Amino acid sequence: MAAFISKDKIQQSKVKKSNISGVSTFQMSVSAENTEVNTPLEEISPSYKELVSKLQTVTQLRRCSAVLDYDRMVLMPSSDDAAASRGAQQSALASIIHEKATDSSIPGLIEKVNDDLMSADINSSQFEDERRVLELTKISFEKNERIPAELEAKRAALGSSAYTAWVKARSASDFSMFAPTLKECFDTAKEIANYHRGGDTSVPLYTQMLDEFEMGMKAERIDDIFGEIQQALVPLISKVLASESPPSMDALHGTFDIEKQKEVNKEIITKMGFDIDSGRIDESVHPFTMSFSPSDVRITSRFSSDEWYQGLAATIHEGGHAMYEQNVGGSCLDIDSYLSMGAHESQSLFWERHIGMTKEFCKWTSAKLGSALSGEGSNFDYSADDIYGAINAVSPSEIRVEADELTYPLHVILRYNIEKDVLEGRMEVDDIPQRWNEAMKSMLDVEITDDAKGCLQDVHWSGLAIGYFPTYLIGSATAAQLAHYCEKDLPTFHDDVANGEFENIKNWLTEKVHKHGRRYESLDAMLEDQLGEPLNPSYLINYLTSKYTELYKI
């Protein structure tokens, strides 16, 4: 649909325009031929100007809300009263945002701009960005408009009560306590997706749900991609686990000063390209990235005094998310926001895995880590190879968020299969624990004896976020594909990492991903245009196979 228009083009046309102002009449008349090209749409169409201003207000208010979120998670006192007050503040702001985002004048403005684009002497290849702005606005406005107010209210109420039910069931480790609510979550999510597709029953419900998180992705594509990954990984993991030469994990453990960990984390992530002058690094219980604008993107990490790698992994992961946010455009419109959850996750995983878990990276950081992780009486003197082995060691876990990169995909595939089967009526909510436990056993040889560590471990379903899990694996596969092409395009890739020089790599990602924001209609479309092929899981499979075959000597 929306063809891509490069930023360079836009900037060039802006430059041309500023060259016109203040020059002689002769030059003016020469340039007059191109007036339409150089005149911003805001000047041709007052409706476009009005629309943009309304959309920017919504963005600004959403950013205000993000500041309140960040403050809540990083700084706010932990009392129930403080939480209730913040809830009231957020809720007042959310009402206003909803009011402004569903402003009934928006469809009329879009129509008027479309008329202006038709009636003026403009050819259809002009104003591609602006056309994409109209399109994105129309899509999200129509989606919102299709949901009846009562259903919206039901969703909000259920989201809140289901969260509470999930917390209780998890702490009792009893899925049956959560099952009735989870059924409601599935039913309500189905109802919403049905409204979202606007009666077009040719769109499968699961594909419609996916679209919330992974714009333009279809369930059939995921079936193929995940099938290929599962087929390759299950036997590979078996071989890895049977290996008689597993790497030692000793380098991970010891007693490490938290302040020194923070310092070395900051040094590493800023060297990697996180612009600390356009952001901050803080601590929180769950690491996250939050952007208030490209000039203020905050990341958080968490640190432990007896294991140092979880802190560094989180810092690099969030730093990867943050570099995406720091390098999108500055229009304050959706066109300059991240493309999809999978695209976002590809950025965090590119840096975490394809840079941070490489031998070259361990070479670059081993001396830094040595001095940061040594303390009074304890000396951290592991070699780059020791560190590489320890941070890449495979150890199947019951818990998704603690899984290593080799077994992680199967955690996602398990959730994807279950949520799709429940949604499409091939299984009952009540049968989730049995199915879960069997799959964990057959795929990863992990025994689940406890719902809390099994099918109750993730918050997502209680928030009606069905169709979210696949984006984690889409992100992994995209990261591997980007890494493949980045290495091909940059002959000094490996040396750069070993020398701690990341500018070329970051710039490559900005050119291929960051700066395009939401100009493409899907991740596949962007990858096809930028790399020459859509998402292809063989890069992830090849990466994992060759890496773990070598590391485990299998």
Next chain:
Amino acid sequence: MAAFISKDKIQQSKVKKSNISGVSTFQMSVSAENTEVNTPLEEISPSYKELVSKLQTVTQLRRCSAVLDYDRMVLMPSSDDAAASRGAQQSALASIIHEKATDSSIPGLIEKVNDDLMSADINSSQFEDERRVLELTKISFEKNERIPAELEAKRAALGSSAYTAWVKARSASDFSMFAPTLKECFDTAKEIANYHRGGDTSVPLYTQMLDEFEMGMKAERIDDIFGEIQQALVPLISKVLASESPPSMDALHGTFDIEKQKEVNKEIITKMGFDIDSGRIDESVHPFTMSFSPSDVRITSRFSSDEWYQGLAATIHEGGHAMYEQNVGGSCLDIDSYLSMGAHESQSLFWERHIGMTKEFCKWTSAKLGSALSGEGSNFDYSADDIYGAINAVSPSEIRVEADELTYPLHVILRYNIEKDVLEGRMEVDDIPQRWNEAMKSMLDVEITDDAKGCLQDVHWSGLAIGYFPTYLIGSATAAQLAHYCEKDLPTFHDDVANGEFENIKNWLTEKVHKHGRRYESLDAMLEDQLGEPLNPSYLINYLTSKYTELYKI
């Protein structure tokens, strides 16, 4: 006008009501006589319910804006881009707040509630809080409504351009660069005050301006109060400065660890009554207090490694402001916000001066300070008396914010006299530097050779905040008066301070000031009702005279 209704009364009536629900019919009918008393106005008048909900939304949105302010001052990256983005966020939110605060349905709702109060079987002594809510809403709505939109826009634009002009003039130390803009500031402030008084020319313009900051205060009262203070202090300061036994200031200086200062500051202010579970302590360039609700009130301080007292003084000062905010009511309506700037300043100064600068306080803290301020090779071993002398030493300064408590009042009086004379046409803006420098010489024997350290030192006028300065001295005088009555009411006052026991003192302030919020129409009204007399400067004069006569042996 608005008589005071105590919180206890309100709570009691709430308790009664909750006792009614769920009891037998017999008891119900017994209670029926009092139905009107116990039924909330929200139930009798749906318009009141609607009005309250609208007002609470405005409060919530203002609190959102405060979170963004806090973040900007404490955490935000310092780049111009980040500042510009935050500016856009704040401005979008400010427009919404303005829109909601000037909702055209508000006057109609007030009228309907008044009708409901008349028509229902309600006597005029009922619902005093609710009547005050109506009154406060009417006052602020009418004030806003009277300002033409163009003047509002002019005020905003001038506020911003005058700030820039002031910064430039101050850095060049050249008042003549700022003078033309300052004239505009005075003219625009005059125009606004004229609209605010709504054609009632019997209200002097300066009194109208004062009302923005010190509700219900009149210029004549200030003339009297400040005149009395000036008359007493000028000769007292002369004597103090001529003293041959000034206290030593040695105890202030040395090399002090910042982290240890922060710790001891936190220990002291939480012991004094700042509830750290309902707030935070952070650092910022200029210390401030910001409240997001009574359950989340943040203070900041700043620390120096070669002087320890400015940090502690700032912590206690802001802690005093914060205790006010932590102890107002929780209705999210203006009735439960601070009464006036003078009332607020009285709380910070009560704790800073009448607790924190006393001999008893120095006794309580000297051991704590001794261990926090000692370092490797340096020992802080000053006695409580040494500390008392050093923190109370008088040293006239060119700069208001660096002035000691004895000379500070004259800095305020100088500004008050000048702004009032300019406003009322008795002097020209161009003559401010000469007048300023002469007054500093005659009142404090301080030579001003530099506009930056003279009449360009304060930001207030560039923000059109004329009538603000007096509230600093109103706060000082109120603090001294409150301290006098608090000591009288609490026989163990001095022992409590010496023992680090502040609960009775904080509770006394909550009873006399905090919990009343904006139920009184002025500071005078509150003091008269709570202490038996309106603001009386003799308490400040007596406090300073007796303290400095003793300290300087004059």
